[in-house]
Amino acid sequence: DAGITQSPRHKVTETGTPVTLRCHQTENHRYMYWYRQDPGHGLRLIHYSYGVKDTDKGEVSDGYSVSRSKTEDFLLTLESATSSQTSVYFCAISESTGDAFFGQGTRLTVV
């Protein structure tokens, strides 16, 4: 498996609190992505990065922010968590061709 690690793997948080998920890679891939996976919706792109400090919005970016200060780390922040953000979050990495490697996922529950 590609060197990609997500932390934490599971988290329960309260409505209104900020939450940060971390994605760390050891492959030196240029592109990094954050997706959320919900039944019936497949994977929806939240944000992606095409280099250090270069990020762009995906389909469902409202309520989320990202940062990439180093090639290897891509952070996803829920500024004020809501129950609708309960989901499984996947990080992925790729080069420009788009064939991506995925992390193991983070199961986030907002209560």
Next chain:
Amino acid sequence: AQSVSQHNHHVILSEAASLELGCNYSYGGTVNLFWYVQYPGQHLQLLLKYFSGDPLVKGIKGFEAEFIKSKFSFNLRKPSVQWSDTAEYFCAVNNQGGKLIFGQGTELSVKP
């Protein structure tokens, strides 16, 4: 905007039956196309990919897909499914600018 549509949400087959899962995308430019598989409780893994050349591509585990440019389609096929193919299958499109968009997924259940 770029989008991917998978027409079958849940497919149920018996072992040895043939499989075809539909995928259509909307994007006017050059794209790279992918099928990913997600086994229960696991993360997504690449099944096969198309960049250019022969529109019929072969992937792992006997899967293949055909790119039909005029129909904006990239359908996944397997001549004879096995119980171990039970999983969720995702079609994805990359517009070569980095954005990788997925379809809604198709859940495949194979009865032994």
